[in-house]
Amino acid sequence: QKEVEQNSGPLSVPEGAIASLNCTYSDRGSQSFFWYRQYSGKSPELIMFIYSNGDKEDGRFTAQLNKASQYVSLLIRDSQPSDSATYLCAVMGGATNKLIFGTGTLLAVQP
Amino acid sequence: GAVVSQHPSWVICKSGTSVKIECRSLDFQATTMFWYRQFPKQSLMLMATSNEGSKATYEQGVEKDKFLINHASLTLSTLTVTSAHPEDSSFYICSIRQDNTGELFFGEGSRLTVL
Numbered sequence: 001q002k003e004v005e006q007n008s009g010p011l012s013v014p015e016g017a018i019a020s021l022n023c024t025y026s027d028r029g030s031q032s033f034f035w036y037r038q039y040s041g042k043s044p045e046l047i048m049f050i051y052s053n054g055d056k057e058d059g060r061f062t063a064q065l066n067k068a069s070q071y072v073s074l075l076i077r078d079s080q081p082s083d084s085a086t087y088l089c090a091v092m093g094g095a096t097n098k099l100i101f102g103t104g105t106l107l108a109v110q111p
Numbered sequence: 112g113a114v115v116s117q118h119p120s121w122v123i124c125k126s127g128t129s130v131k132i133e134c135r136s137l138d139f140q141a142t143t144m145f146w147y148r149q150f151p152k153q154s155l156m157l158m159a160t161s162n163e164g165s166k167a168t169y170e171q172g173v174e175k176d177k178f179l180i181n182h183a184s185l186t187l188s189t190l191t192v193t194s195a196h197p198e199d200s201s202f203y204i205c206s207i208r209q210d211n212t213g214e215l216f217f218g219e220g221s222r223l224t225v226l
Contacts (some may be wrong), residue, residue, distance in 0.1 A: 030189040035217075043117075043204050044222040088154060095225070099145070099206070099215060 003027060003093050006102035012111050016071055019076040021105050023089030026070070031093030033072045038086045038104065047087075048074070079109045114138045117205050117218030124195055125226055130145045132221045134205030141207040142183035145215075146178075149202040161188040195225040 005024045008072065013019045021035075032051055036044035050056045050063040051059075062075040076083055085102040116135040124130050134144055136186055142163050147155040159180055160168045167180035179191040205218040 039204075041222075045217070045218045046215070049214075098157055098160065099159070101147075101154045 002102075003100045004089055004102035004108075006087075006089050006105045008103055009106040010108050011105055012108045012110060015079060015081060017079050017109075019083065021074040021076075021081045021087050021107065023074075023091075023102055025089075025091045027093075028067075029072060029093065030070075030091045032105070033063070034089070034090040034092070035061075035063060035072075035074045036088040036090060036101075037083075039090055041084075044088055061070050062089070066099055071092045075081065077109075081108075081109045081111050083107060084109045086109070091105055114216040115205065117221055120219055121220055121222040121224075123224045123226065126196050127194055128166040129191055129193045130195055130223060131140060131189055132203055132205075132223075134188045134190070134207070134218050136207045138184045139209055140151055140191070141188075142185065142210050143208045144182060144188040145206040145208070146180060146188075147204045147206065148202060149220075158190075164180050192223065197225045198223045199223065 003026050018036045034049045035047045037047050038044040046064045048061055050065045053065050053067050060077045062101040064073045086106050088104045090099050092099045134211045144161040144204045146158045150156050152184050153157050155168050158173045159164040161180045161182040163182045169175045176191055202220050202222050204220040207214050
């Protein structure tokens with residue numbers, strides 16, 4: 001089992017719709033959870049981080065964490081074509097203090 | 112503005128040569144820096160953790176003699192790919208951790224192509 005799992009996609013949504021990106025992790029002791037956006041050929045950029053169970057909202061983005069289910073998600077409201085990118089879920093803590101990335105989900109927002 | 116400066120952004124070299132990549136923290140001192148490698152259409156794989164003033168900690172499967180890491184100051188870490196071969200062609204990305212907040216910042220990445 002991979003430490004951090006994501007559906008590779010592509011996930012295609014129409015402009016203005018809600019995009020839902022999901023991630024599961026194996027280390028139950030993980031403490032910190034991050035969502036990064038990566039455009040092709042570029043370095044990842046941090047969108048959000050979440051530490052506690054529940055929802056965390058920042059503009060059009062909402063991160064959701066359920067530690068009991070070892071599940072973290074990212075919702076993007078009012079999706080725009082500029083949101084088209086690969087979204088990387090990353091998890092830190094637990095057995096190590098390293099940031100472990102999932103393989104990423106490619107999001108395509110159709111105009 | 113940028114928090115991390117990584118240089119060079121891209122490099123092409125001949126097989127057998129060595130290439131040095133620099134990662135510089137611009138805004139704060141970074142005791143810990145991380146080096147990642149990303150192959151096309153794959154995720155970031157942690158190569159090693161660089162600690163200022165001590166030896167780097169390498170991940171399983173990463174050859175420490177091939178990927179030399181030096182973290183001589185609180186603002187600079189370097190990764191040297193020694194005797195590079197075409198299979199070393201990849202996107203190398205450094206990351207720094209802000210000591211007091213734990214937040215991670217990524218460099219712009221360095222794309223290495225070995226001919």
